[in-house]
Amino acid sequence: xxxxxxxxxxxxxxxxxxxxxxxxxxxxxxxxxxxxxxxxxxxxxxxxxxxxxxxxxxxxxxxxxxxxxxxxxxxxxxxxxxxxxxxxxxxxxxxxxxxxxxxxxxxxxxxxxxxxxxxxxxxxxxxxxxxxxxxxxxxxxxxxxxxxxxxxxxxxxxxxxxxxxxxxxxxxxxxxxxxxxxxxxxxxxxxxxxxxxxxxxxxxxxxxxxxxxxxxxxxxxxxx
Amino acid sequence: xxxxxxxxxxxxxxxxxxxxxxxxxxxxxxxxxxxxxxxxxxxxxxxxxxxxxxxxxxxxxxxxxxxxxxxxxxxxxxxxxxxxxxxxxxxxxxxxxxxxxxxxxxxxxxxxxxxxxxxxxxxxxxxxxxxxxxxxxxxxxxxxxxxxxxxxxxxxxxxxxxxxxxxxxxxxxxxxxxxxxxxxxxxxxxxxxxxxxxxxxxxxxxxxxxxxxxxxxxxxxxxxxxxxxxxxxxxxxxxxxxxxxxxxxxxxxxxxxxxxxxxxxxxxxxxxxxxxxxxxxxxxxxxxxxxxxxxxxxxxxxxxxxxxxxxxxxxxxxxxxxxxxxxxxxxxxxxxxxxxxxxxxxxxxxxxxxxxxxxxxxxxxxxxxxxxxxxxxxxxxxxxxxxxxxxxxxxxxxxxxxxxxxxxxxxxxxxxxxxxxxxxxxxxxxxxxxxxxxxxxxxxxxxxxxxxxxxxxxxxxxxxxxxxxxxxxxxxx
Numbered sequence: 001x002x003x004x005x006x007x008x009x010x011x012x013x014x015x016x017x018x019x020x021x022x023x024x025x026x027x028x029x030x031x032x033x034x035x036x037x038x039x040x041x042x043x044x045x046x047x048x049x050x051x052x053x054x055x056x057x058x059x060x061x062x063x064x065x066x067x068x069x070x071x072x073x074x075x076x077x078x079x080x081x082x083x084x085x086x087x088x089x090x091x092x093x094x095x096x097x098x099x100x101x102x103x104x105x106x107x108x109x110x111x112x113x114x115x116x117x118x119x120x121x122x123x124x125x126x127x128x129x130x131x132x133x134x135x136x137x138x139x140x141x142x143x144x145x146x147x148x149x150x151x152x153x154x155x156x157x158x159x160x161x162x163x164x165x166x167x168x169x170x171x172x173x174x175x176x177x178x179x180x181x182x183x184x185x186x187x188x189x190x191x192x193x194x195x196x197x198x199x200x201x202x203x204x205x206x207x208x209x210x211x212x213x214x215x216x217x218x219x220x221x222x223x224x
Numbered sequence: 225x226x227x228x229x230x231x232x233x234x235x236x237x238x239x240x241x242x243x244x245x246x247x248x249x250x251x252x253x254x255x256x257x258x259x260x261x262x263x264x265x266x267x268x269x270x271x272x273x274x275x276x277x278x279x280x281x282x283x284x285x286x287x288x289x290x291x292x293x294x295x296x297x298x299x300x301x302x303x304x305x306x307x308x309x310x311x312x313x314x315x316x317x318x319x320x321x322x323x324x325x326x327x328x329x330x331x332x333x334x335x336x337x338x339x340x341x342x343x344x345x346x347x348x349x350x351x352x353x354x355x356x357x358x359x360x361x362x363x364x365x366x367x368x369x370x371x372x373x374x375x376x377x378x379x380x381x382x383x384x385x386x387x388x389x390x391x392x393x394x395x396x397x398x399x400x401x402x403x404x405x406x407x408x409x410x411x412x413x414x415x416x417x418x419x420x421x422x423x424x425x426x427x428x429x430x431x432x433x434x435x436x437x438x439x440x441x442x443x444x445x446x447x448x449x450x451x452x453x454x455x456x457x458x459x460x461x462x463x464x465x466x467x468x469x470x471x472x473x474x475x476x477x478x479x480x481x482x483x484x485x486x487x488x489x490x491x492x493x494x495x496x497x498x499x500x501x502x503x504x505x506x507x508x509x510x511x512x513x514x515x516x517x518x519x520x521x522x523x524x525x526x527x528x529x530x531x532x533x534x535x536x537x538x539x540x541x542x543x544x545x546x547x548x549x550x551x552x553x554x555x556x557x558x559x560x561x562x563x564x565x566x567x568x569x570x571x572x573x574x575x576x577x578x579x580x581x582x583x584x585x586x587x588x589x590x591x592x593x594x595x596x597x598x599x600x601x602x603x604x605x606x607x608x609x610x611x612x613x614x615x616x617x618x619x620x621x622x623x624x625x626x627x628x629x630x631x632x633x634x635x636x637x638x639x640x641x642x643x644x645x646x647x648x649x650x651x652x653x654x655x656x657x658x659x660x661x662x663x664x665x666x667x668x669x670x671x672x673x674x675x676x677x678x679x680x681x682x683x684x685x686x687x688x689x690x691x692x693x694x695x696x697x698x699x700x701x
Contacts, residue, residue: 004254004648006334006674007655008618010494011665018491065495075659075667145531145620147385147662150394152531222662 009071012083013140015062016090020137022059023090026052026097027130027206031123037104038116049101056098063091077144078220089213090137093130093206100202109192112184118177122200125170126207132163133210136217149222156221160214167211174204228701229572232311236572239318240565241596246325247337247557248600252278253609254651255549258624260613264539265546267613271606273543274550275598281554282562282594283587284421288642289556290585290593292362293341293563296642298349300567302357307571312701313352314564316693317344317686321560323693324686334674336646339682341560342366347687348694369643370679373634374653381630381657388622389661392534402534403457406541410453413544413629415446417551420636457537482515509614538621545628552635553647554597560644562593618665623658630654649675 033048066087070080136159139152146152181196188196256270265273303310321340328335342363349357388405395401423438433441489508496504566585619627631647631654638645652671659667 004257004651004655005612005615006668007652007659007671008616008664009666009668011618013665014487014490015494018494062495071666072669075656075664075669077659077662077665142531144662144665146393147389149389151396151398152393 010069011144012066012070012076012078013144015066016083016087017137017140019059019062019066019087020090020134022055022062023094023097024134026055026059026094027127029055030097030100030127030203030206033101033104034119034123037108038111040108042105042108045101046105049098049105052098052101056094059091059094063087077148082216082220085216086137086213089209089216092209093213096202096205096209100199103195103199103202107191107195109195110188112187115177115180115184115196118173118180119200122170122173122177123203125166125173126203129163129166129170129207130210132159132166133213135159136163136214143221147222148220153221156217160218163211163214167207170204170207174200229575232315232701233569233572235315236311236318236565236568237592239315239322240561241592242322243318243337243341243561243565244558244593244596245600245603246322247560248278248597248602249604250329250600250608251337251553251557251647252550252597252601252605253612254648255546255553255628257609257612258616258619258628259539259543259546260609261616261619262539262542262621262624264543264621267606267610270546270609270613271601273547274605274609275601277547277550278554278597278601279594280421281551281556282558282597283554283590285551285555285639286558286562286590286593287585289559289639289644290563290566290590292366292642293345293559293644294567294570294585296362297342297345297359297366298353299357299359302353307574308701309352309698311568311571312697313348313690313694314345314567316697317341317348317690318561318564319693320344320347320686320689324682324689328682333678333681334671335678335682336648337557337560338644338646339370339678340686341564342644343683343686344690345564346683347690350687351691352694366643366645369638369641369645370649373638373645373650374656374675376637377630377634377650377654378657378660379630380633381626381654382661384629385623385626385658385661385663388626389663392622393531397530399530399533399537402537406457406537407450407453409541409625410544411443411446411450413541413548414449415442416633416636417548418442418445420551420555420640423640456540479515482511486511486515513614535621538625542621542625542628545625545632548632549628549635549647549651552632552639554594555639556635556645557647558590558593558597561596562589563644565589565593619655623655623663626661626663627651627654627658630657646678649678 029048029052033045033052036044036048067084070083072080076083136156139156139159142152143156177200178197181193181200185193252274256265256274259265260267260270298310298313300310303313318341321337321344324340324344325335325337346358346363391405392398392402419438419442422433422441423435486508489504489511493501493504493508562585566589569586569589628651631651634650634654635645635647638650652675655664656667656672658664
């Protein structure tokens, strides 16, 4: 009877979702730090960036734990390499959030008319993409229940399509934002210009990775 | 009868009952543990049902395998002029298997009762009677069945679970198709179960049916059961409709909170350092138990997600498959205790010198084995069942049903062929089969190694111990 219990290894899904929770906490700080940044509160920006750093570190610990203890072999509902890919994409999202926050601590970059509004649209699209992907990770348990197929898989497939659509919207708004930035290159210093482009890159990285995350999960779904 | 024969008979009965007790105490939990865990059965009901089915399995269908252990492994004819040695050999085989199992469970090794008995009988036979005393072809068959049985059960449960996935979970309306398919599954399980009993099974009740006749009877029984299940399933629905008016035993929020608490504790458990882990796992077990109890009451009053309802429906099917496993287990494993015991008894009853190869296993001996298993279940087995039921959280009713069906079918086939196989390993194979069909979050590959190690270690260990006991006993008689 001991044999029967010992058949079951540690399911990787709970730690994976746990890692995602930490990533969510990191990303949730992004709109807050932007808000504070615009108010020019350097100390607060520093403290939030530090908070994101700590959260990212916690996520890293969970990541190492999963990598060290991921069960091997044939009898996994999801391919080991795919699980690791999902994990590293999640990790990448937390890293982008951290990098964006750190960039904001370097310099109080100036803004100009219309930039903040355009940035908000862009950021919202990126975060929406991320939130959709995160929902999919939360559905992993239910996917396991149905053997990665069926009704639940259809639901996830729809979600994945939505992620792709949202990611596209994020791309469009990013183009507009960059165009706006370039049109006003004379009005801001070179340093500010550089900083904004880097921040935009990092935030759009969140959307990119979320999209890839969704695509990876699509690969694990059973085709019928 | 001479005095020493009474002593030998007494010893045989004591050792045999001890083995039967051990089987009931440790292995019956395999069959019913999952049903207790999923909340389909209360512990008390599970124990009662298991007792009935284990006993009837042992009593009605235990003959074939017992015959194999009794005279299929070692040729009694070799001992034709030396009945005493044969009796002592079988006694020492029983004793060796018992002692070895005790050592193994103390050390926590994964060994099987079947393997130790077969190893012991082969050991004493080969050493005392010479290499030719052992039916190597039969032993070869048995050894092959140990490899084939987990593979077969894995294959069956793989296909059953894949079928459930495709037919039910992939359907747009899983509950509706589950309700449609359930009667067919009931038909298959009940037919198989009654076929096992009817075909050469009721010989002990003087009701020996040929295969076509047995098949006819079995499918009639299956059909009746399926029709009853259709009626029961339609009743389930109406219960759900009127569920609102009944008083709720548990506040839904309590269930939800408990669910959250479990999830959080699981997270804590998976990251906590070693010393904390043990404490947390105790708490986790307790919270899980609370959750099940509340969930069980709550479940019948809500319709949350559809496939959770499918699982609820499968709880009842799982009870059926668990009964099937209990029956098959009784039929196959009773031989481990009864085979050697009846070998001793048949020689002793005949006067102790001659070997009556023709005499079948007496009915009362089979009954004795069945009683031993039931007593083991009642005194110790329920405790094991409680623990195993609490720990198998990963096995939802659909998975449990698939695994149990695969295992029981395999065990029944082996029993009909008179092959003593390890029921535990067969069940492990069946669970792995469900894992292969993407049914389980993670499978511990270490168990496969354990199963193989059990084959490799137990047989020589049983053999060596049996030889030692044999020469030890010879000094007294």
